[in-house]
Amino acid sequence: MLKIERISKTFDPNSINAKKALDDLSLNAQDGDFITIIGANGAGKSTLFNAIGGSFFVDSGRIVLDDQDITYVKSNLRAKKIGHLFQDPLSSTAPDMSIIENLALAGMNKGLFSRISTNDRTYFQQKLKELGMDLEQRMDTPVRLLSGGQRQALGLLMATVNKPQLLLLDEHTAALDPGSAEKVMELTSRVVEENHITCLMITHDMKKAIEYGNKIVMMDQGKIIQTIDKNRQKDITVENLIRSFRTNQGKDLVNDRMLLGL
């Protein structure tokens, strides 16, 4: 499904600020995998996602998605197969456009000069109804008037309405209040399962990482230091993860934010 082979990326090479953000990193995701990624700040988790999404090209290595080598494919062409959702709810939707217009932009697969038809409206209304956030009654409301949770739920729908092969979730519930975070996480899990989307999720919440992931990947200094398969190892607990990180890296994985599950 997704094969990442030994990718590296150094930002600002040849300067004193040179930073090796990804260091000879390899990762394989099978069809239907839900891989959660944990690691301290600056471990290269978001950089990994941006490399997969195509915000920049890697210095070396290959990225293969569904038997297609996408290492040097432009990001807007990759976006047809990869959905990407960020921490900031403001970054996933266009505030000056209405809910239906945002959805149509993401999920209306017709010609450049086509407009939203009655059929499209009914289809998107149904999709919005499935979110269970009453957004289907406000389809012509500008997105700027929605709450963070509503915007993120809409963003999730936009990222998945075309059934992408891969979904990248970059701490997408971290900026929401606990209630909305719970709701958006539930939605995510349901949408991913229903559409059978392979999913990579960065989270600081270790409980969530264990609960939702069928594989848990730990990153540090641009490398994957451990991959835990839930099928093989049943008794994974937060304490186990912290302990195994400490023995591997000789330092603490945890900061307060992670312990509190924020």
Add this chain to the structure above:
Amino acid sequence: MSGILFTALELGLINAICVLALFLSYQMLNICDLSTDGCFTFGACVGAVTALSGHPYLSIPAAMLAGALSGITVSFLQWKMGIDSLLAGIIVNTALYSINIAVMGNASLVNLNKAETVFTLFRDALRNSFLSSYYRIIVILLFVTVIVLFLNWFLKTKLGLAIRATGSNRIMVASSSVDADKMTMIALAVSGSICALSGCLLAQYQKSANIDIGSGILTIALASLLIGRIFYRHDSSMVIKICASVFGSFIFRIIYALSLRLNMPAFMLKLISSLIVALAISFPYLYRKYQENRHMRKEEGRC
């Protein structure tokens, strides 16, 4: 008085076409295209020269094509040459000065007194009808209506949505399947052609094109756009937003015509439009500062 209002309406509507161009580039795409002045003049010059050579109908598409080229050049400088969008506009604006003089055949003025224009064509066609004295406004209204309908259609197509998303949230567009650079190029080409159309009509309306015909038009059109902004809300429909911009242009012209009646000299037009733009753009900022200050004083009073 009614004569003044009528001229204000005619000139306001010609300006409104340029305002609609800015509605697309400034309001929707969120780019301030500083080549607007040059592009307007480019349209006027190309249109005038084409009409002078005996092709009044052809003058319209010729001017619009010229404007589209100007818009494409601005976006090319941004997209392929990495120049900041404001600077790209200024560079093209400066270049257009030379080009416009060249288009007019090494002159800074083209006289259309004896040439056939879109307006004279309509005057002749309506000569014996009851509309004969309204031929100017009819021509202008025709163009304004077509552009309003076009924009209302265009901005709701999938392409239009992609352009609006590019203006509304660049971060979102960067991780989506929309190519922001291409959208910028298309939107600037369309807005450039509309702006040039406006210049072309003004030249034919006043029967001459000169190198200064577009100077300051960006500020004037922005002022009109911002006046129009008062008449709609975030959730107003697209057609209301577009019509409000046209209305704003008319109001601006009326304010200007009335100030002339109060013996304000004509050269004050640009000062007034600058003031309107400066105040309208800074209003949200000033209002926030005012609120902060009031809050601060209240808190201090409590101590």
